[in-house]
Amino acid sequence: MVIEIFRNPEKYNKKQITLKGWVETFRSNKKIGFIELNDGSSVKNIQLVIKSDNKDFAILDELSIGSSIKVTGVIKHTPNSKQEFELVVDELKILKLAHKDYPIQKQLMNLETLREIPHVRHRTKYLRSVMLIRSSLSQNIHKYFTLKSFLNVHSPIITSNDGEGAGETFKVSSEAIENFFGNKKATLGVTGQLHAESYALGFGKVYTFAPTFRAENSNTKKHLAEFWMMEPEMAFYDLHETIQLADDMLKTVIKETLEDRKFEFEYLNEKSEGQLLEKINTYLNNELVKLDYSKAIEILKKYSDKFINNDLHFGVDLATEHERFICEEVIKGPVAIINYPKDIKAFYMHQNEDGKTVAAFDLLVPGIGEMIGGSQRECDYDKLLNRVTQLGIDKEDLDWYLNLRRWGDVQSSGFGLGFERLVMYVTGAENIRDTIPYPRTVNNLRM
């Protein structure tokens, strides 16, 4: 694979190798031809050089962008020239010509146009880089939890409970069989957390990493109707141990991905004029600070003229402008805001003794704001039932969940990481639709 050549220049220099891949660009004159070949192993192309005395030189006349080719030749390592490597062609073969209407051509295309063709847009340098990083992040998340002895639990996707009591859900039905699931309303899960909690009770440490769904009518750069969530849940953990885990997980996964996808980060960093890696390193090299929600409100009040939402008092939810101000201007590094007012958080969060706040946290990161949200769970049956009743949530649907508290559930904690938010953060993508292969949003279901 092409990436191996860039990783081991010494090993491949002057060796003959065979590669298969796709033509990214090509040009030629009467004496010599150049082809940029990419095989998907990284954002790096390798330049093929073919001279006019080569028996396959005429192939350049038929070639088109996007065609798949097979090439054999000798690697020439030229570290001081513009191209770090060349492959001097011995033999060139077209495997499959791409028709001239192949939509990815040499000129740059804007991301909006590319969103119309999700089945080919990853064959551009930018989307290729984003998707390679996405894959590494996913694999490093599994690696992290495997090494920490977490059980990978597959929470159900089709569910009969309305997870967080928040967010519009999609309904699931069968055309052929009426009431496929009996008299139960079947929806697509908005979270795997509640089911994961039942597995933490018994297995100790578990995580889900799976698609979740929201039928929200929002056409923004930050919303998807279908997105992946990673949700760990740990028995016996308190709020502070959970924040510690969230911080360590995120930093470890990002560091390993920076190593795995060195070339893609170089490419994206150059595009951002150095800002991308600076932003990521500010996060990685700064210790996480914990800050009480009430304290955060006090601080923000002093700067209220800086904000659009400037009615700041205990009980208001923090907007992205507040979150970013706290971590970028006040703390200048990552912050976990803790102990939020209970009225702005979910019913299952542990009620603190003050009667006003819950043991919740949001992990804020410079450059994006909230990355992770989590909490210690309320494990007192009566308190939890009380809260469910207060909020008018259907108790019957959640009976199974409430019962966990009666059956040895002393305390568990967990958090959720919206995976596409993480991809946005580390790649610098401005629109979440460019971080997932086939984005689904309101009025948008391509392919």
Add this chain to the structure above:
Amino acid sequence: MVIEIFRNPEKYNKKQITLKGWVETFRSNKKIGFIELNDGSSVKNIQLVIKSDNKDFAILDELSIGSSIKVTGVIKHTPNSKQEFELVVDELKILKLAHKDYPIQKQLMNLETLREIPHVRHRTKYLRSVMLIRSSLSQNIHKYFTLKSFLNVHSPIITSNDGEGAGETFKVSSEAIENFFGNKKATLGVTGQLHAESYALGFGKVYTFAPTFRAENSNTKKHLAEFWMMEPEMAFYDLHETIQLADDMLKTVIKETLEDRKFEFEYLNEKSEGQLLEKINTYLNNELVKLDYSKAIEILKKYSDKFINNDLHFGVDLATEHERFICEEVIKGPVAIINYPKDIKAFYMHQNEDGKTVAAFDLLVPGIGEMIGGSQRECDYDKLLNRVTQLGIDKEDLDWYLNLRRWGDVQSSGFGLGFERLVMYVTGAENIRDTIPYPRTVNNLRM
């Protein structure tokens, strides 16, 4: 964690440690008490021994099965006694008592009853073992493909194409917003393959591992409405390279899981009177044999009186009885049946030159029959279009997919592994509902 003690007896012997977990059983007399503690790290319990002169001895009077406790004591390694380890209690604390109505009690419960309580059934030895093995299989699949430089692609779940042109689909809709996805019919994907193919074209080697859905009205031991599928797709691979990969992947993942979950396999093997590991080892220690479908039919014909389905001729699909006979009685090891009649296989499979068969394979394994199905894909645009038209599949919906063939797609191949089928196979589970945390089937949507 308890598993560490069993893995490193020397290290922990005579050391004082603290554990948190749940009470599996307990008994006591006036002089001494015994508690079986499980912390979910493995199927192994550790026996706690508490003497009557211990200040916490009275706790045994209040204790109940399922309660969470915290214990500090000294490990005693006694390899020749019934209990390999004991923990002699210094301090014992109840963290949360389980109410007496906790449904998992000491007596064995049948699996059918346990299916009614998916939120607690994993707190039995059997389901705990199955779910620990399931998690290891999942993590080892990700590890295998990560090490082989495959891209982890997240194919969409909500889709507008009817994947394989086979199987009933679930419809997705929003109650709040009519026609959420415009005029497109939105369904839950029955496969991630077609989208994965678009990513193989550009990235080379990719895999999906995600939930898939079938709205089938089947109430059998082998069917689920929601199940996980693992589907790799490789550009430039032919049928034979793909079979080689399937065999290597499956054997590697199973071997690593046998090591990771040694205690759970010991437990399940004992339950099966040694048949489980014998079956798995027959698979692992035998080389895969390839057998032409036509040849298989010829062989089966000779034994037709052994089968319920005994009308055997070119064109019939093989039933499980045939598949198992071939690998258990004829080959006595794993078999890949290749080159099936095109009329019993999916439209996207590569059409062989004989005009009758396609370059498909089913990997059959002793003890279960078909485990994996795959094929080389048809990459000739005209042939593929022809087949789509012949079968009356809506061409417009698949236009994007067909176009891949016009844009450099020389050849890709891939296969699908039904993940719960794999869990059934390696655990010996007889009902697929016992291999997934919250099974969904027709008329069954618990929690």
